[in-house]
Amino acid sequence: MNLYESIRMSFRSLSANKMRSILTMLGIIIGTGAVIALVSVGQGAQAFITEQIQSIGSNLIFVFPGQFDQGGGTRSPASQQPLTLEDAQAIADPMRIPYVAAVAPTVSRSVTVTYRGESRTVPLSGTTPEFEFVRNFPVEAGVFISDSDVARSARVAVLGWQTADTFFGGPEFALGETVRVNNVPFVVVGVLQEKGGQAGFGGGSPDNQIVVPISTAQQRLFASRTATARGRRIDLIYISAVDEASIDRAIEEITWLLRQRRDIPLGASDGFTVASQKDVLGVFEQITGVLTIFLGAIAGISLLVGGIGIMNIMLVSVTERTREIGIRKAVGAKRRDILWQFLIESIVLSIIGGLIGIGFGWTLATIVNTLDAFTTLVSADSVILAVGFSMFVGLFFGIYPASRASNLNPIDALRYE
């Protein structure tokens, strides 16, 4: 008996018991659908973050305090010293590190912005004029903060597009107005171009943010948290390398410079992190990868349960069709013919279930995507994985019932009532 014949036969006996076949498939449909949908959430998150980080700016290098050990995420407090404005100035010195094009030391906090009684909590960056270039935030209206603003600690602010739109109904209406940031009045001098719905690195959407001179932020907004023994504390340094090829050299030099400035002995850990966009991307990909595997594993459990459903039904089917098996053996079916018949039935059940499940999962992912809750992405990998796994489930859980059927003694099977 050939494969085609076996498949035809299994279709015939599955369609003879439509209701049961559909209910059995439901387990696999839900399992496969769940795998596709949940993995799409994980992969969507990954694609989203990748896109975000790539849009931040080219040749970008971050320096931030604290360090991720190989262990993953644990900081080493012993060697941790804050970053200071002086660190940033040292990095910016072209005589020391020629690979650095621009440096934007940044103080980053969440603040409350008030205008005419209306308040919003937005991320604030206290920074230098280089920020505009390093982070690639061109202004749409007005001007960016200037060196003289920084020198004077001027109370001027540049608003993200969204912030300007919320408070003033458009970028052009915001210029010259006064907003209160944590109750300190600032004059709006510029509005950034719209970046779209992307969340920037460091939290919040770039369209939501507010940018002020770093000196103003340190002295007028967060004065109590600024002074340290080594200088004026900052949270983050954004650095632009001269070109892509010099990113790695720049990271090396910056690390060396900062270690030197801190007198960190050889062999001790840095206590700060210098990372390129690629490094950060790698970390996030790792995180979302774990998320994807985790979600997929949860969904995989339901696929496993679906497989047990198949096994259950196939066992019932073997018992119910004992007489049929006896007849088939009497007219010349070999053990392997019966084995294949039942095995193919369960595989066909799981493959059809898997295919419907793909449609189901894909629909689910699309709906989630349009609901704007998560970005989802159905990849070919996850489809292949889901179908492969459901086929395996059918095969694995079909083997036991099928071998039981094939081992039936023809006489006993024929006598079975």
Add this chain to the structure above:
Amino acid sequence: MLIELRDICKIYQMGDMQVRAVCGVTLDVEKGELISIMGPSGSGKSTLMNIIGLLDQPTSGEYWLEGADVAKLDENTLAEIRNRRIGFVFQSYNLLARTTALDNVELPLIYSGTKNRRRKAREALETVGLADRVDHRPNELSGGQQQRVAIARALVNDPDIILADEPTGNLDTKTGLEIIDLFQRLNKERGITILFVTHDSEIADFTRRIIHIRDGAIEHNERVENQRMARDVLTELIAAKEEDAATPSDKELVAVER
């Protein structure tokens, strides 16, 4: 010699008890014979039939099928022999429900990997007179028709032997006779060796040899002197019926007189 049984025993172990279903059976069957195995229920005739049909293996004794020692054959070879050389007909028909007559007849051909299966299955159904019931399912057929489908299935691979276990047990007299007539013709025209298992001595009279079985052993082996032909009995039966219809019964006569 087609079938040679030498001192065949089949013993079942039921807990502590040993049940001797068949023991000490020695039997020779030649090609082209029409034999009935007769005995009361529980005499072991079905067990013997299953052993001959290679559905069951004897506990002891030798079984030679056309000179081959059956005990030395593996399971796949046994399945092949059942498929190509033996046809089974059962009392309860044993057709696959939800499957058309044609598909049922096709079943042995699927396992033998034969070509032109549809055509061959159709021919077998024609032989048993069911050409117009090809697409009917078992539950749409009468008992006699179902048994014909079963015979067509037994026939379709051109077997040497047909084993029939109480083939008329569930049928009325006339239908039973038609089935027996079919067997007699297959035996005569195609030379197929046929073994009947029955407890009905009237049916046994339609064969040429009767093997009486009691308590798992052969009681005696009897040649039938004047074998009855089912065809003749059927003709008589039909003639009698027509006569009945032609001459009004007593009751009707009484009614006319009034």
